Amino acid sequence: MPPTLMSRVTGVDLSAMRESYAGGDSILDPADATGGWLPLFERWLAEAIEADVPEPNAMVLATVAPGPDGGLRPATRTVLCKGVDASGVVFYTNYDSFKGRALDANPVAAVTFPWIAMHRQVHFAGTVARVTAAETVEYWAQRPRGSQLGAWASEQSEPIASRAELAHRFAAAEVRFGGAPSDGAVPVPPHWGGYRIVPDTVEFWQGQANRVHDRVRMTAPGFAPVRLQP
Known part of the structure; x- marks a missing residue:
């Protein structure tokens, strides 16, 4: 049986891989x-x-x-x-x-x-x-503030043009809510x-x-x- 594409790419016979x-x-x-x-x-x-x-x-x-x-x-x-x-x-x-x-x-x-x-x-x-x-x-x-801001920045699962645009959205969330705990709680x-x-x-x-x-x-x-x- 010929190797699968993955086997050829990795040089490993996947069919022979197993853990005892x-x-x-x-x-x-x-x-x-x-x-x-x-x-x-x-x-x-x-x-x-x-x-x-x-x-x-x-x-x-x-x-x-x-x-x-x-x-x-x-x-x-x-x-x-x-x-x-x-x-x-x-x-x-x-x-x-x-x-x-x-x-x-x-x-x-x-x-x-x-x-x-x-x-x-x-x-x-x-x-x-x-x-x-x-x-x-x-x-x-309990979430880190960065994770809270990320939830506001991301329209999860929706297309986005670039990583730079995502970074811009995160920066906008920082401006909106503040980047430090002293800026108050993020809703x-x-x-x-x-x-x-x-x-x-x-x-x-x-x-x-x-x-x-x-x-x-x-x-x-x-x-x-x-x-x-x-």
Whole structure:
């Protein structure tokens, strides 16, 4: 079989690339989730943080939106989880962005936490709703001022002529609100806020040797843990 284009470009046979997951003491059993998905997720997240996994709160978000042919098409991108509790997983974005419009039109989503260095993944899927204005304000106040100004400067997902124009828009936001905390608080843009994914399915995945991985899925309403074949 001839190499793919990527193989020719990199000089690497992609079909031969693979990682052998040792597993070791990291055995995942349905009994680990008998207390619900949240305690197990919090434990895995804490272990990812302790292991210095880069951006352990990063998650791949999948949404669905109409494609060029009028049918629904999936789209993925990486966002940052900014809150998790028994009610679900929270992230923040521009409501007018591509993902925001997709979620408003089709309020369902899935996310994956890819802790590859630990041979672990956690998947959530469910319905989506905007968080309250109070929750958005509370989180917004924690953001660096530069990030706040960036939210005002960017019409996320819209075309822009150049990087210079984006820099000009950011400079205009600095003039409008001031570039230092002493200039006063930057208000939350009306088009910006959070979404909460309320899961109806949560799946934990632990890599093991010989591709005989551990998978435990929990489904609403009871979220009883069930072992799946890999």
